[in-house]
Each structure stands twice: as C-alpha cells, then as structure tokens.
Amino acid sequence: MKITEQIIDKHGLKPEEYQSIKKLLKREPNLLELGIFSAMWNEHCSYKSSRIHLKKLPTKGKQVIQGPGENAGVIDIGDDDAIVFKIESHNHPSYIEPYQGAATGVGGILRDVFTMGARPIALLNSIHFGDPKHPKTKSLLNGVVSGIGGYGNCIGIPTVAGETKFNETYNENILVNAMAVGHAKKNKIFYSKAKGLNKSVVYVGSKTGRDGIHGASMASAEFDENSEEKKPTVQVGDPFTEKLLMEACLELMKDNSIISIQDMGAAGLTSSSVEMASKGSLGLELELNKVPCREDNMTPYEMMLSESQERMLIILEDGKEKKAKKIFDKWDLDFVVIGKTTNTNKLTLKFNNKVVGEIPIEALASKAPIYSRKWIKKKPCKNTIELKNLKKIKIEDALIKILSSPNHSNKTWVTNQYDQMVMCDTVQRSGSDAAIIRIHNKDKAIAVSVDSSANYCKSYPLTGGKQIVCENWRNLITVGAKPLAITNCLNFGNPENQEVMGEFAECLEGIKEACEFLNYPVVSGNVSFYNGTNKKNIFPTPVIGGVGLIKKLSKPLNHSFKETNSSLLLIGKTFGHLEQSCFLKENYSIDEGMPPEINLLNEKNNGENLLKLIDKNLILSSHDVSSGGLITALSEMSISSGYGAKILKPKKLTNLIKYLFGEDQARYIIEIKKNNSTKVEKILKDNDIYYENIGYTQRDFFEIESELKINVKDLFKINNEWYNTY
Amino acid sequence: MKSSVIVFPGSNCDRDIAVALEKMQFKNQMVWHKDTKLPKSDLIVIPGGFSYGDYLRSGAIAGKSLIIDEVIKAANSGCLVLGICNGFQILTETGLLKGTLLRNKNLKFINKDVQIKTLNNETKFTNKYKKDQILKINIAHNEGNFFTDTKHLDELKKENLIAFKYCDENGNENQEANPNGSLENIAGILNAKKNILGMMPHPERMVDDIISNEDGINLFSSLLN
Numbered sequence: 001m002k003i004t005e006q007i008i009d010k011h012g013l014k015p016e017e018y019q020s021i022k023k024l025l026k027r028e029p030n031l032l033e034l035g036i037f038s039a040m041w042n043e044h045c046s047y048k049s050s051r052i053h054l055k056k057l058p059t060k061g062k063q064v065i066q067g068p069g070e071n072a073g074v075i076d077i078g079d080d081d082a083i084v085f086k087i088e089s090h091n092h093p094s095y096i097e098p099y100q101g102a103a104t105g106v107g108g109i110l111r112d113v114f115t116m117g118a119r120p121i122a123l124l125n126s127i128h129f130g131d132p133k134h135p136k137t138k139s140l141l142n143g144v145v146s147g148i149g150g151y152g153n154c155i156g157i158p159t160v161a162g163e164t165k166f167n168e169t170y171n172e173n174i175l176v177n178a179m180a181v182g183h184a185k186k187n188k189i190f191y192s193k194a195k196g197l198n199k200s201v202v203y204v205g206s207k208t209g210r211d212g213i214h215g216a217s218m219a220s221a222e223f224d225e226n227s228e229e230k231k232p233t234v235q236v237g238d239p240f241t242e243k244l245l246m247e248a249c250l251e252l253m254k255d256n257s258i259i260s261i262q263d264m265g266a267a268g269l270t271s272s273s274v275e276m277a278s279k280g281s282l283g284l285e286l287e288l289n290k291v292p293c294r295e296d297n298m299t300p301y302e303m304m305l306s307e308s309q310e311r312m313l314i315i316l317e318d319g320k321e322k323k324a325k326k327i328f329d330k331w332d333l334d335f336v337v338i339g340k341t342t343n344t345n346k347l348t349l350k351f352n353n354k355v356v357g358e359i360p361i362e363a364l365a366s367k368a369p370i371y372s373r374k375w376i377k378k379k380p381c382k383n384t385i386e387l388k389n390l391k392k393i394k395i396e397d398a399l400i401k402i403l404s405s406p407n408h409s410n411k412t413w414v415t416n417q418y419d420q421m422v423m424c425d426t427v428q429r430s431g432s433d434a435a436i437i438r439i440h441n442k443d444k445a446i447a448v449s450v451d452s453s454a455n456y457c458k459s460y461p462l463t464g465g466k467q468i469v470c471e472n473w474r475n476l477i478t479v480g481a482k483p484l485a486i487t488n489c490l491n492f493g494n495p496e497n498q499e500v501m502g503e504f505a506e507c508l509e510g511i512k513e514a515c516e517f518l519n520y521p522v523v524s525g526n527v528s529f530y531n532g533t534n535k536k537n538i539f540p541t542p543v544i545g546g547v548g549l550i551k552k553l554s555k556p557l558n559h560s561f562k563e564t565n566s567s568l569l570l571i572g573k574t575f576g577h578l579e580q581s582c583f584l585k586e587n588y589s590i591d592e593g594m595p596p597e598i599n600l601l602n603e604k605n606n607g608e609n610l611l612k613l614i615d616k617n618l619i620l621s622s623h624d625v626s627s628g629g630l631i632t633a634l635s636e637m638s639i640s641s642g643y644g645a646k647i648l649k650p651k652k653l654t655n656l657i658k659y660l661f662g663e664d665q666a667r668y669i670i671e672i673k674k675n676n677s678t679k680v681e682k683i684l685k686d687n688d689i690y691y692e693n694i695g696y697t698q699r700d701f702f703e704i705e706s707e708l709k710i711n712v713k714d715l716f717k718i719n720n721e722w723y724n725t726y
Numbered sequence: 727m728k729s730s731v732i733v734f735p736g737s738n739c740d741r742d743i744a745v746a747l748e749k750m751q752f753k754n755q756m757v758w759h760k761d762t763k764l765p766k767s768d769l770i771v772i773p774g775g776f777s778y779g780d781y782l783r784s785g786a787i788a789g790k791s792l793i794i795d796e797v798i799k800a801a802n803s804g805c806l807v808l809g810i811c812n813g814f815q816i817l818t819e820t821g822l823l824k825g826t827l828l829r830n831k832n833l834k835f836i837n838k839d840v841q842i843k844t845l846n847n848e849t850k851f852t853n854k855y856k857k858d859q860i861l862k863i864n865i866a867h868n869e870g871n872f873f874t875d876t877k878h879l880d881e882l883k884k885e886n887l888i889a890f891k892y893c894d895e896n897g898n899e900n901q902e903a904n905p906n907g908s909l910e911n912i913a914g915i916l917n918a919k920k921n922i923l924g925m926m927p928h929p930e931r932m933v934d935d936i937i938s939n940e941d942g943i944n945l946f947s948s949l950l951n
Contacts, residue, residue, distance in 0.1 A: 149835050153866070154776040156738020240736050240779025330760075331735065412838075419837045419866040421931050421938070422774075424742045438937070553936065 001031050011038035011214075017369060024363040032301045032349065032357040039214070039267035039305055040274060040364040043529050048369045049495035050527040053508045061521045063484045065189065071112040071263065072182075073523025074189055075485045077549050081439060082186045083446055084118035087126075087179035087489040087545040089528035093234040094176035098143025099150065102127075102176050103237040106151040107309050109180040111263035114246045115312065117190040117253050118182025121423060122437045123152045125162040125178050126450045126489070126543040130171030132406050132726060137166070140174055147237075148178070149417040154239035155246070158426050159418035160435035161448055166406045169454070172533035177489040179545040181448055183439060190253060192262040194280030194315050194341055199259060201273070201284060201339040202321070204328055205245045205311035209294035211235045212268070212307025241310040241333070248331040249312065257320035264311040270304045272313040273339075274347060278365035283344035288351045292334040300351045315341060375501035378461055383592050385579055387657060393587055395631070395660065396708045401586045402628050403635060403719045406726075408582070410639070413723030431640065432558040433475040433624055436550065445550040447481030453627075454539040456595035459580050461503045461540055465510020466598040470665060472546040473518055474624040477607045478668060480557045480614040481548030486515065488525040488544050493537025495529045503540035504529075511542065517600040518607075520546070557614060559623035560641035561697045566620055567674050568645060568697065569681075570630065572606050572667030573690045576658025582628045583661035595663075602666040602690075609687045610668055616683075618676050625667040630694075631660040631704070633669055638702045638712050639719050646703040647695040656707065671697060727752050727950055730767040732797065734759045734788045739774035739811065739930065746930035747771070750946040757793060764796040769806045769949055772797070772813030774866070774928060784827065784869045785812060789819030798822060806850055806949065807922040811867055814914070814924035823917055823924045825874030830867070831907025837866040839938070840905050842890040842913045842927055843897055849916060851923045852889060853951055854944035860897050861890075861941040863927035865905060870926040872908040872915070882915055889923055890914040 001007075008018045011034055021029055021037050029037060043049060059067035065082055066074035072086035090105025106123060113120050125148055130137050141164075152159040157180075212235035252258060260280070262272040269291070277284040288300045294308070316324060321337065328335035342348065347364065349357040360367075402408050412431070420429045427445055428436035434449035451472040457464030469486065476483045488511065493500040515522060531538045578584055579593025613619050621641075625633045631647075638644055653659060672680050674696075684691045695705075703709045729752040733740045740756065747754040755765055759777075764770070778787035788794065794816075801807045801822050809817040817823040830836055839862050844855040855861070874882070882888050890913040894903040899911040906926070914925030929942030 146834070153835055153837075153868075154736070154738075154779065156775055238779070240776060240781070243738065243776075244735055416838050417835050419835070421837065421864050421866060421928070422738055422742065424745060424931055424934065424937060427937050556936070 003028060003031065003034055011035065012042055013038050017041060020369065024360065024367055030357065032304065033359055035301050035305050036270050036357065036359060036364065039270045041368050045267050045271055046368040047527055049371050049373050049529060050504065051370050052372055053505050056508065057512050057522045058516045059521050059523065061519060064521055064523055065186065067523050068525060070191055071115045073485065073487055074116065075523060075547065076186065077446065080186045082184045082189060083181060083547055084113050084116045084184055085179065085181040085487055085545065085547055086112050086524040087177055087487045087543065088526040089489050089491055090176045090178065091174065091491065091528055091531055094144055095174050097234040098140050099147040100234055100236050102144040102147030103151040104235045104309055105176050105178040106148055107237045107239060107242050108265050109178045110155065110157065110242065111265065113180040113182035114249055115190065115261050115263045116184065117188050118184035119250060120157045120180050120182040121425065122181040122435065122448055123157050123159040123178065124448055124450045124545060125159065126452055127162065128165045128167065128170045128175035128541060130166065130174065131168040132166050134171045138726065144176055145414050145417055151237055151239045153419040155243045156422050158420045158422050160420050160426055160437060161430045162450055163452065164411055164414050167454060167539065169539040173531045173538055175491050175531065175541060177543050179450055179487065181547060188253065190258055190261050192260050192276050192279055194260050194276040194282050196259060197341055197343055199341045200316045200321060200337045201286065201341065202314045202316055203291060203311065203334065203336045203338045204314060205333055206238065206241050206308055207292040207294040207334060208298065208303055208306045209308045210298065210302055210306060213302060213305045235307045235309050237309050244331040244333055245310050245312065248328050248333055251327050252324055257317055257324050259315040259317055261312060261314045264313060266307065268305060268307045274361060274364045276313065276315060277347065277361045281345065283342035283346045283348065283361065284339060285342050285348040285350065286339035288349055290336050290338040292336055300349060300356050304349070373495055373501045374498050375505045376498045377502055378506060380460060381592060381594055385584060385590060385593055387655065390588055395704065396710065398583060398587050398661065399631055399635065400718055402582055402632055403715065404722055405586050406722055408628060408632065409722035410720045411723065427553065427556045428479060428558055433478040434481065436479055436556050438553060443553050445553040447476045447479045447548040447550060448546065449475040450543055450545045451475060452541050452543040454541040455580055455591060457503065457507050457542060458539040460594050461506035462510045463595045463598055465507035465542060466514040467595060467665060468542060468544045469511055469514035469518065469520065470598055470603045471624065471626055472544040473520055473607060474668065476546055476548035477611055478559065478622040478624050481550045482611060483518070483520055483546055483548040485521050485523045486544050486546045488522055488542055490525065490527045491531055491538065491541040491543065492529050493532045497537060500537050507540050507542050514600060518604055557619060558621060559637050560621055561637050561643040561645065561671055562620040564643060564697050564699050565674065566671050566697050567677050567693065568695045569670050569672060570667060570692045570694045571610060571670060571689060572602065573664065574630065574659055574662060574667065575664050576655060576662035577664050578658055578662055581661055581663045596665050598665050605687065606666050606668065606689055609683065609689055610670070613680060613683060618672055618680050620671040620673065622668055622670045625669060627663065629661040629663050635702060635715055637669065639716050642712055644698045644701040644703065644712050645695055646698050646705065648705045650692060727768045728766060729754045729769040729771060730757045730765055731771045731773055732757050732759065732793055734777035734791065736777045736779050737773050737775035739928065743771050743773045743810065743930040746933045746946060749933060750950065759791045759793050761793050762796065764793065764800055767805065769808065770797055770800060772809040772816050774811030774813060777812055777816060785815030785819040788816045794820055801922055804921055808851065809924040810928055810930065811926055814926055815869060817922065817924045822922050823915060824878045825872055825915065827869045828871040828873050829869050830871050835868045836905055839864050840927065841893050841895055841903065843893040843899065845888045845891055846886045849889065849920050850949060851945055852948055854948040858897060860893060862939055863929060863941055864931045864938065865927050867926055870906040870908065872912045874909060879909065885918060887916045887918065888912055889916055890925060
C-alpha cells in the first residue's frame with residue numbers, strides 16, 4: 001500500500017514528522033512500520049512536548065529507589081519494604097465509554113505496579129466531571145464510578161481514597177486518573193530493561209484482539225463532534241483475567257526466572273517491546289504468527305497496535321521456560337515464546353516466515369521528536385474582590401450553600417461503590433484527609449492522598465502548582481504520616497496552544513519549587529495533553545498523588561472530633577484571602593483574582609511541627625484547612641463525628657466573612673485535650689509557629705459566637721443530600 | 727480445629743479469611759479449586775471474591791468446579807461449612823443452601839458497615855453471641871439481595887434457620903436498615919442440619935480493632951467452642 005498524505009494524517013503524524021521517519025529509516029516505511037511510528041511518536045507515549053519541562057522536576061532523595069522512567073516509582077519505607085506507585089490518566093477513553101474507559105484505567109495502572117514485583121495494596125482516583133446540569137454528566141459519573149468499582153472490587157484491591165469534582169470546563173472532556181500503590185521487598189524489584197542475547201521473549205496473559213487499536217493516538221488528539229466514532233479504540237477490561245495474571249506474575253517473581261518484564265499498556269506489543277529493547281540497548285525479533293489472537297486473520301498491523309488488556313511481555317533467563325509455563329498453566333493463562341533478544345538494535349517483525357517490518361530501536365525511542373514548544377507566561381490578575389460591593393449574605397446561608405454543593409457534598413454515594421476493606425489492612429477509609437493502609441503483618445503503615453486545584457492552577461499556574469503539592473503534603477501530615485514522595489498526573493489542553501503550554505510550564509515550575517523545598521520528590525507520573533473539544537481547552541489540572549509513612553501505627557488519626565470540651569487550635573495565619581475561593585464561586589459565581597499565596601517556609605515549619613505533636617500523642621484530631629476555609633473545615637470535623645463545636649470570634653477581627661471563608665494556606669485545625677494546652681502551645685511557640693485558640697468542642701451544636709448555631713444532625717443532612725437526589 | 731479455605735480463580739478474600747482463622751488458632755490450609763481431594767477438615771470455608779469472574783452468574787461456575795463435589799460430600803456427612811459473600815452465592819448454586827442472591831435493589835455494588843442481629847445463637851457458628859446481639863459488620867457485594875420461595879421462608883422461620891438479619895442500631899429490622907433489598911432483611915441462613923452457614927456480611931473483616939472492630943471474632947470462637 002502506498003503511504004499517502006491522508007494515511008499519514010490519519011496516523012496523527014505531522015508531514016515534517018513523516019520526513020524524519022524517512023530519514024531515520026533511509027526509505028519509505030510500510031504501513032505496519034508507519035503504524036508503529038505513530039504509536040511510539042504520539043504525545044501519549046513519547047512525551048514530546050513535555051519532556052524538556054519534566055526534566056526539571058526533582059526526582060531524587062534518600063527515600064527514592066526508582067524515579068520516573070520505569071513502570072512505576074519506588075520508594076524506601078524502611079526495613080526491607082518498598083512502596084511502588086504511580087498515577088495515570090484514562091481521560092479520553094472514559095469520555096467515549098465511561099465504564100470500560102475507567103475500568104481499564106484501573107487495570108492499566110495496577111499492571112504498572114505489579115510488573116515491578118509489588119503486590120498492589122491500594123487504589124486511588126481523581127475524577128473530574130462537567131457541570132452537573134450538563135446532559136452527559138450524570139451518565140458519565142455513573143459509568144466512571146461503576147467502572148472504577150467494577151475493576152477494583154473484582155480484582156480485590158481496596159479503593160481507599162480519591163476526589164470527585166465538577167466544573168463546566170470538563171463538560172466535553174472528563175478526567176479519570178487512577179493511582180495504584182503496591183508493596184514489594186526492597187531487593188525484589190523488577191525492571192523493564194532487557195539484558196543478554198538470544199533470551200526468550202515471552203507473551204503472557206490475555207489473547208490479542210482488535211480492541212484499542214490506536215488508543216494511544218486517540219489520547220493524543222483533541223475531541224470534535226465525531227468523537228463518538230472513536231468507540232472501537234476503547235479497550236475492554238477483564239479484571240478476572242488481570243487477577244489471574246497478577247497472581248501468576250507474583251508467583252513467578254518469587255525466584256530468579258525473570259530478566260525483565262513490561263506490561264502491554266498504551267500501544268500494546270509495540271511499546272512494551274521497544275521499551276525493553278531500548279533500555280537494554282538491544283534488538284528484539286518477534287514472530288507474529290505466535291502471538292495468541294482472539295480473532296481470526298489478524299494482521300501484523302493489528303497485532304502490533306492492539307491495546308487488548310491484561311497482557312505482559314517477559315524476558316526469561318535461559319532454562320526457566322518450563323517452570324514459568326507451569327505457573328501460567330496453573331492460572332489458565334497463555335504463555336508463548338514469541339521472540340528473542342538480538343544484537344541488531346532493531347525491532348524485527350516476522351510473519352509467515354518473512355520480515356514484514358524492521359525499525360532501528362533508537363528511531364522509535366531516543367530519536368523520537370522532542371519539541372520545545374512556545375509558551376506564554378501568565379500575567380498576574382490585579383483584580384481583588386471587595387466584599388462591600390457584593391450583596392450581603394448571612395454566614396449560615398453561605399455555609400449551607402458550600403456544604404450542599406456538588407463539590408463539597410459528602411461522597412459516600414461514590415465511595416460506597418468501592419470495596420475499601422478487602423485485604424483487611426485499610427486502617428483509615430476514604431472521607432478523611434488521607435487514607436491509611438497498614439503494611440501486611442507489620443505495625444507500620446502508609447498514608448495516601450490525591451489532590452488537585454484546577455481553579456487555582458487556571459488563575460495563576462505557578463502558585464497553583466505549588467499549592468497542590470502543599471495541600472497533598474498537608475493531607476498526609478494530618479493523619480500522622482511523614483510525606484515521602486509523589487506521583488503526578490498532568491492533565492492539560494492542547495500543547496500547541498501557547499497559553500496551554502504556558503500553563504503547563506508554570507504549573508510544573510510550581511510543583512518543582514514546592515517538591516524541592518519540602519524534599520518531596522516526584523518518582524513517577526503521566527502527562528495527558530489534548531484535553532479539550534473543538535479548541536476549548538480544559539483548566540490546567542495537575543493531580544498529585546502522595547505517599548507518606550507512619551512508622552509505628554498505634555491509634556490512627558483522622559479529622560473527626562473525638563470528644564466534647566477539648567480545645568481547638570488553628571495553626572497558621574489567616575489573612576482572609578477570598579479570591580478564587582469556594583465562597584465566592586458558590587455564592588456569587590465569581591472566579592476572578594489570584595489564588596492564595598504559598599509560603600513554603602511556613603508550610604514546612606507548620607507541617608513538620610504538627611507531625612511532632614502527633615508523634616508525642618498530643619493530638620485528638622486534625623484537619624487541613626483548604627477549599628471553603630476555616631468554617632467549612634470545622635463543619636467537616638463536626639459532621640464526620642457528630643460532635644459540635646463553639647468557635648469564638650477573634651479579638652482583632654477585620655472581617656468575619658474573610659476570617660471564616662478565606663482560603664489562606666499552610667493552616668491546620670487541631671483538637672487537643674484541654675489539659676495538654678500548655679504543653680502544645682509551648683511547642684508551637686518554641687518553633688515560631690503562628691496559632692490561635694479558636695474555641696472548643698461541645699455536644700450537638702455547631703456554633704460561631706453570636707452568629708450561627710446549627711444542630712450537627714442538620715449539617716449532616718445538608719452535606720449528604722446532593723448525591724442522593726442527583 | 728482444622729480448617730480448609732477453598733481458593734477459586736478470582737477469590738479475593740481468601741487471604742483475609744486465612745489471616746482471621748490463623749489469628750483464632752485454627753490449623754488452616756488453602757485448597758486449590760483444581761484439587762480433587764479435600765484434606766481432613768472440621769471446617770470448610772468458601773471465601774468472598776469473584777470466583778471465575780462471576781461470569782454467567784455469581785457463583786455459578788464455582789458451583790460446578792472440581793473441588794466442589796468434595797465440599798458437597800463433606801457437607802452432607804456433617805462437616806461444618808461457612809460461605810461468606812461469594813461463598814454464600816456459591817453455596818446456593820450447589821444447592822447446599824436453598825434460595826438465591828439477586829442483584830442489590832439499588833443496582834449498585836455496596837461496601838459499608840451495617841448492623842446485623844443474631845437471630846439464632848444456638849448454632850455451631852453463633853453460640854458465643856447473645857440472642858439478638860447486634861453486630862456491626864462490613865458488607866461488600868453486588869448480589870446480596872436474598873430471595874426464596876414462601877415454603878422455604880416458612881421453613882427458615884419455623885426451624886430457626888435464619889442466623890442473621892440486617893437491622894438498625896437499635897435492632898429494628900426495617901427497610902431503611904436493609905442495604906440490598908433482602909427478603910425480610912435476611913443476611914445469613916443455615917441449612918436444615920445447621921452445619922452450613924451462608925452469610926453476605928464479612929466477619930473476617932471484623933477481627934482487628936485497628937482496622938474496624940472485633941464483632942466478627944465470636945463467630946470463629948463459636949466454632950472452636
């Protein structure tokens with residue numbers, strides 16, 4: 001078949017990219033080769049627009065065993081334990097087919113984790129939908145939530161934390177980001193780098209079908225009115241097979257049979273084989289007739305580009321085939337030697353005893369295009385909001401509006417659809433600032449949380465980038481965990497748009513600054529560009545997934561008040577920053593102005609010292625103050641516990657609305673026993689930490705001195721209505 | 727006491743139940759579904775999960791697996807059998823327990839802690855509980871909506887074969903406290919000889935204070951009694 005301009009365009013390749021391909025091959029590619037280039041050179045697999053920016057992120061630290069570049073990041077949590085984790089997007093498929101899109105998102109990220117020798121112990125997700133009033137939102141929400149649950153519940157890994165958000169910016173392009181966390185032995189981590197000549201390349205798992213062909217290319221283009229037609233590019237998930245594959249792989253990993261292993265994710269057999277060969281500076285020869293196929297008459301093109309799920313590629317040590325096959329037979333999975341490693345540095349594909357494609361590995365990997373795209377710096381918005389110009393509002397009404405809004409409503413409608421308890425190590429389930437997972441058979445635990453702040457990132461990406469890292473770090477601190485490292489999922493619009501590229505560059509700069517300052521390195525991640533429809537780009541939405549360590553798990557800490565008549569302290573200074581606040585958005589539909597400033601010095605000092613107080617057993621409950629401000633955070637502590645609180649007005653007060661609803665950063669609320677006050681306050685003073693005594697807990701009523709008094713049961717009702725009536 | 731946990735492809739609460747049994751000093755072993763011989767056991771547990779992916783119908787394929795013939799033989803000769811969640815579904819598929827488990831009334835997977843009441847505390851499985859004792863136990867299922875015919879329901883009541891019912895915190899068996907639409911709030915039933923218990927709630931998730939509570943412990947200590 002002659003390669004025409006039309007065919008090149010259909011493969012998502014630019015004319016100049018096609019010229020580079022010809023140069024690298026020193027000839028015209030055939031259709032199979034063109035397909036392989038398109039799979040490897042698209043944005044999703046090549047990171048061609050993001051790579052130069054990603055390089056700036058801090059990725060090292062004493063706690064880091066493996067940073068970005070492998071299937072997942074690996075960190076050291078002491079003893080012989082390691083935690084393996086990563087987050088990944090499945091936005092485009094989930095919009096087209098919400099159940100399967102979300103399900104296979106979970107399946108894909110799980111494979112990334114167990115490929116490295118880790119048993120997955122927790123799943124998290126960050127899902128963003130359009131305006132609840134948009135006609136598609138309800139079915140997308142239903143589909144995505146049941147897809148996430150459907151996969152995780154069946155495979156038997158608890159889904160323990162996440163966020164569900166709504167904003168009209170996602171009307172035509174929802175976000176589905178899934179994170180998986182696994183536990184491995186430090187000296188038993190498996191990598192994808194191929195080693196040795198003439199080693200067997202083994203295909204294991206499900207058979208290859210015609211599903212998901214060009215999935216990665218789809219994820220690298222904007223949507224338009226014909227997006228529905230892309231349904232066949234969405235893969236279909238089978239969590240049952242993945243469970244078998246996981247158990248079989250983990251069983252095989254017990255000894256030293258495996259040289260390298262790589263899951264077949266985006267761009268399937270193509271990217272897995274190229275990845276292994278390029279890391280090992282080797283060649284790979286595959287006999288495509290041996291690939292287990294689900295359907296008849298599949299062509300090499302289809303086999304190489306299929307994104308059928310639940311498949312792996314393994315390079316085995318000599319003489320281990322029989323033993324390995326026995327394990328896969330036990331689990332009723334395919335196990336076929338489909339090729340071998342070579343010294344040609346080429347990917348050689350044979351079909352019916354003929355070479356049907358041959359490409360130098362480096363042309364697909366290190367020689368793939370890298371773009372330094374133009375970008376524009378965001379100008380700070382000078383507008384400030386003057387409360388006196390706005391219609392007066394009662395504090396009670398404003399609070400009710402926030403607590404009953406889709407973004408702040410209680411999410412048990414979502415989380416009850418996920419098995420959070422299976423594996424019996426979930427110490428803190430979702431609903432708190434972070435989930436806590438015990439390391440099996442040990443008395444230590446990890447805390448995990450995912451966070452995003454798209455409106456902050458939209459209004460000023462540099463601050464927004466810093467803010468999410470800090471919020472994520474705070475969420476781990478409040479449950480008593482020492483934050484160790486993060487993974488990030490960078491959801492942005494079209495990188496060819498200079499404003500979008502600017503948002504990307506500056507969010508990353510913000511993430512970098514915060515991560516460096518907090519010694520909170522990035523160990524894995526994923527970039528998802530082209531989120532938008534018909535030139536309308538989504539808000540920049542970097543999502544941060546953090547992991548922290550609780551060295552000795554005694555009584556788990558969360559944000560629910562524990563008793564009456566204990567003291568409430570607010571750590572961190574309140575300036576009353578209302579721009580970009582949930583107060584203005586929910587009550588006045590105003591989303592102008594700058595996000596709250598980040599002071600990294602205060603973040604670090606406040607966080608680290610709170611952790612000391614927690615270690616000294618002085619804290620009954622703690623909660624970070626974020627979206628919705630102080631009053632929202634306090635009501636959440638009340639609602640989740642059933643206890644009330646009485647909040648006293650501060651003596652020097654400029655404006656109560658600003659005080660209660662302002663979203664200033666680096667703040668925490670802590671509940672302490674009255675007779676521990678002196679001890680706690682001394683530690684705070686000694687460490688130069690700004691704090692205020694704001695009140696105390698009590699029975700039944702949530703109260704702001706001479707302003708508001710609501711029964712906690714009513715607050716609970718207000719907070720629990722939206723999902724159940726949507 | 728010797729226990730055997732049957733492991734099907736897709737079982738995912740097998741480790742959890744094994745941990746609970748070992749914590750309670752059972753001598754436990756795992757039995758693979760392709761095995762054709764059952765080790766000598768006083769208790770057989772069919773754990774929760776998605777055996778064979780729950781394809782066709784929950785528990786349907788497991789109900790026809792190689793090892794299940796051995797389980798049926800053992801059960802008929804009086805061995806104690808406990809089926810939890812998917813295990814309960816499998817027991818109904820084998821006919822060892824009558825009735826069936828339909829899709830949850832709200833058509834969604836439900837995972838939460840619910841209250842159940844111990845209706846019959848005079849069985850091998852429940853003798854350490856008090857009569858009408860309320861337990862807080864986790865449920866996690868798609869198909870837990872128990873249904874049976876009138877004749878069987880009458881038998882369940884007359885012979886005191888309903889082990890647990892869903893209830894509220896005060897022990898009332900009302901519709902609000904019924905998470906999945908089960909007939910008469912039924913959460914767990916026994917066979918006529920009372921050596922087989924099938925229940926949707928997960929007692930093995932409730933044996934450790936640090937992750938939940940210890941309301942499930944007495945089910946295991948009853949068996950040891």
